[in-house]
Amino acid sequence: MTESPLARLRERQEWKFFGVLPKADLPLTVLWWTLLLLSGIVPAVFAIATGVVVGVVAGGGSLVGPLLFAGVLFLVMQLLPPVLQAVSMNLGSRVSAWLNDTLARTCVEPPGIAHLEDPALAEDLTVAREFDRGMTGPPMFLNVDFIAAGLLGLIGGVASAIVLVGFAWWAPLVLVACWAATHWLLRESGVWSDRNTPEVRAAQRHADYAYRLATDPAPAKELRLFGLAGWVVERFVARRQRLFELQYRATRLREKSVLLCLLIVLAGNAAVFGALGLAGVTGGLTIDRIVVFAQSAVGVSLIAFGGLNWALDGAAAPVAAVLRLEGAMRDRGALARPTATPQVPAGHAPVREIRFRGVTFRYPGTDRLIFDRLDLTIPAGGSLAIVGQNGAGKTTLAKLLCRLYDPDDGSIEVDGVDLRDLDLAAWRQRITAVFQDFVRFELPLRENVAPAGPATDDELRAALTAAGADGLAGLDTVLAKGYPGGTDLSGGQWQRVALARALHAVRTGAGLVLLDEPTAQLDVRGELAIFERVLAATRSATTILISHRFSTVRLADRICVLEHGRVIEQGSHDELITLGGRYRTMYQLQARRFDAGFDEEGVAFDVLG
Numbered sequence: 001m002t003e004s005p006l007a008r009l010r011e012r013q014e015w016k017f018f019g020v021l022p023k024a025d026l027p028l029t030v031l032w033w034t035l036l037l038l039s040g041i042v043p044a045v046f047a048i049a050t051g052v053v054v055g056v057v058a059g060g061g062s063l064v065g066p067l068l069f070a071g072v073l074f075l076v077m078q079l080l081p082p083v084l085q086a087v088s089m090n091l092g093s094r095v096s097a098w099l100n101d102t103l104a105r106t107c108v109e110p111p112g113i114a115h116l117e118d119p120a121l122a123e124d125l126t127v128a129r130e131f132d133r134g135m136t137g138p139p140m141f142l143n144v145d146f147i148a149a150g151l152l153g154l155i156g157g158v159a160s161a162i163v164l165v166g167f168a169w170w171a172p173l174v175l176v177a178c179w180a181a182t183h184w185l186l187r188e189s190g191v192w193s194d195r196n197t198p199e200v201r202a203a204q205r206h207a208d209y210a211y212r213l214a215t216d217p218a219p220a221k222e223l224r225l226f227g228l229a230g231w232v233v234e235r236f237v238a239r240r241q242r243l244f245e246l247q248y249r250a251t252r253l254r255e256k257s258v259l260l261c262l263l264i265v266l267a268g269n270a271a272v273f274g275a276l277g278l279a280g281v282t283g284g285l286t287i288d289r290i291v292v293f294a295q296s297a298v299g300v301s302l303i304a305f306g307g308l309n310w311a312l313d314g315a316a317a318p319v320a321a322v323l324r325l326e327g328a329m330r331d332r333g334a335l336a337r338p339t340a341t342p343q344v345p346a347g348h349a350p351v352r353e354i355r356f357r358g359v360t361f362r363y364p365g366t367d368r369l370i371f372d373r374l375d376l377t378i379p380a381g382g383s384l385a386i387v388g389q390n391g392a393g394k395t396t397l398a399k400l401l402c403r404l405y406d407p408d409d410g411s412i413e414v415d416g417v418d419l420r421d422l423d424l425a426a427w428r429q430r431i432t433a434v435f436q437d438f439v440r441f442e443l444p445l446r447e448n449v450a451p452a453g454p455a456t457d458d459e460l461r462a463a464l465t466a467a468g469a470d471g472l473a474g475l476d477t478v479l480a481k482g483y484p485g486g487t488d489l490s491g492g493q494w495q496r497v498a499l500a501r502a503l504h505a506v507r508t509g510a511g512l513v514l515l516d517e518p519t520a521q522l523d524v525r526g527e528l529a530i531f532e533r534v535l536a537a538t539r540s541a542t543t544i545l546i547s548h549r550f551s552t553v554r555l556a557d558r559i560c561v562l563e564h565g566r567v568i569e570q571g572s573h574d575e576l577i578t579l580g581g582r583y584r585t586m587y588q589l590q591a592r593r594f595d596a597g598f599d600e601e602g603v604a605f606d607v608l609g
């Protein structure tokens, strides 16, 4: 089935661009279009007014009225452009703001996170995020100004063409066709058409990455240490160069096309002006009418070339990208629908147990099986440590518990209710976590500990003390350099703050605590003391600890060993040591490494590879 022309038009990114303008700012858009129409029509009316003045001069009569009218029009013609420019730029900024807000919402709103990891969406995401940086074209506020100039040409040209109908019906048709052909010829010759190719977008992504490597503080250490400064700059310059080349190639006027355009335009104008001249000579047209029509014939040329296509391509690309992402991210970040009315977990969930039943899971868009019919029961109210080699799936298990993804097969049940049938927001309110890559909010310590809501100073201090983080900074000190009075913390200090955040959440109702390497950056002495305190503070909750440090692992009530997507051993520390399986091997390996007299019991050891 072929699409209707209207449907095809609606699919065009230019159409989408104009559709977004009223969403960005309705009154400003109405004003913009009104000013555009006025600005486009006034010069054609001015041509008529000058014709009237010439007619009066030639034929006699009072000049006051015609001169006054022409004078007012002239004044309006002088006043409109700066006003239109200001409105265009303002509207462009509103469009930028709308796009940025929409993109932020689009990224944040889906309940899952797969949409942020999907390579198929990465290019659109780059275009949508970077459009105002000027890497592949002017920023939006300038583009809207260029678009206004282009539209003005079109409206002005059409207005002049309408006036020219008074001379001969064919004259405006010929001129409009000739001038419009310049658009078609130049566009078809590829002048504007390849500005947003995958190659441009890929170059943009690489340039952007190199730029961030160079300007962000985090990579600064490695750049210097590994002597990568030159490499980053070269990479950035090379990608930018490539972008410029692509841009240049895309915008370069092809000589052959231009020559053809000039010939067409020359022929059309020769015909019209020839006819005008002839009509003047043979007395078919009076001088005032010749003045009007000659100006109109010149006015039709406003349709020509213009930067309209070019500016529209540039402005419409991010709009189309954001609108595409809106739908795609909603789909990719969606989770399975509940089979019944979502249930709100009772009390401090879970009450009895969490059970993984035959859970099979691959990350979306990948083939590797992370869990293969995994069965695991986590009794509520105790602590469970999960151990296993790098990449065994420990963090993935925590992410599934947070329902950031759904299993491909099997189910995760909380007190017998499938996680998919629980009210997601209510479930997440009952979970707290310290992830390996926890967020270091550039906010005051207060909000780092209690980001979700207000807390009293006493509550905050209690959480900080339990996490061994008292005295790090004032509650209102911003934990980032670059803010007045701001400070940065060491890795271990940050980890204590993240622990305090989790402990505070437990105090305010979280019943499931996920700790993914929560003490990896703590010094050996601090680690044990703090972990014991954390266990005490989370006694009322169900705690899941992921760790390579057996000194903390052994403190958990139960331990499970994850390998090849399944649980291969389970039990208390003593039980697993007695069992003499994988846990015991790993434990002893680590104990031996740290057997250098740290601790008689071999308690203080470190990461197992």
Ligand SMILES: Nc1ncnc2c1ncn2[C@@H]1O[C@H](COP(=O)(O)OP(=O)(O)OP(=O)(O)O)[C@@H](O)[C@H]1O
Binding pocket: 117, 363, 366, 370, 388, 389, 390, 391, 392, 393, 394, 395, 396, 397
């Ligand atoms: N977002 C993702 N998309 C695709 N694959 C992923 C993603 N995150 C992790 N993986 C893969 O899933 C596997 C399990 O990762 P996971 O982070 O759960 O391991 P882990 O047991 O926590 O490892 P570690 O001890 O190193 O922290 C790894 O092979 C990893 O490459």
